[in-house]
Amino acid sequence: MKFAPILLASAASAHTIFSSLEVNGVNHGVGGGVRVPSYNGPIENVDSASIACNGAPNPTTPTSKVITVQAGQNVTAIWRYMLSTTGSAPNDIMDISHKGPTMAYLKKVNDATTDSGVGGGWFKIQEDGYNGGVWGTEKVINGQGRHSIRIPSCIAPGQYLLRAEMLALHGAGNYPGAQFYMECAQINVVGGTGSKTPSTVAFPGAYSGSHPGVKISIYWPPVTNYQIPGPSVFTC
Secondary structure, three states, rough: OOOOOHHHHHHOOEEEEOOOOOEOEOOOOOOOOOOOOOOOOOOEEEOOOOHOOOOOOEEEEOOOEEEEOOOOOEEEEEEEHHHHHOOOHHHHHOOOOOOOOOEEEEEEEOOOOOOOOOOOEEEEEEEEOOOEEEHHHHHHOOOOEEEEEOOOOOOOEEEEEEEEHHHHHHHHOOOOOEEEEEEEEEEEEEOOOOOOEEEEEEEOOOOOOOOOOOOOOOOOOOOOOOOOOOOOOOOO
């Protein structure tokens, strides 16, 4: 019985939401240009349409805001345990037991406010897996919920969906079990050269439940080499 408070505290701070986007030091507010959900739970079915930009069982709220971003600059996805969470301590972000990679994708769209994100057109622009005994999620959890993402300088200008993602692998020994947390921000990229066209993948479709980065025991045997799911990172 004496362990119950610890277990409850861990369960209470387990989930997370990409709740706001920071550009040039300006935070655009919770739900300002980011389609935030009403619940902070994960998606576990990689074949669900909700793997694109979240969704059922976590309904998201539309936003009319499209945030202007300069190609080549870094933006920061801000993660919080709940929409109402204003602190930046580790437990205000996500439980530290939720170890796994961070990732980010872009999809070029005609209208960022109406495109569902489901289907093809996605390309990966950031990933941080397991390096030196530290997981990508741990860096965000211990870094005040800040997830830095560089927007490629060589992409075409226009409107995009920016999909920021944290993948928690504490229960991933069987599938389903890996917990995917993701939301989509609506951005307008300016100043891109358009000199390179990335190859793209689809959501759903980019991930498989049998992929060694999705179905994995991170406790035993000890992880020495982790394979991040999805495509390679697009570079200019």
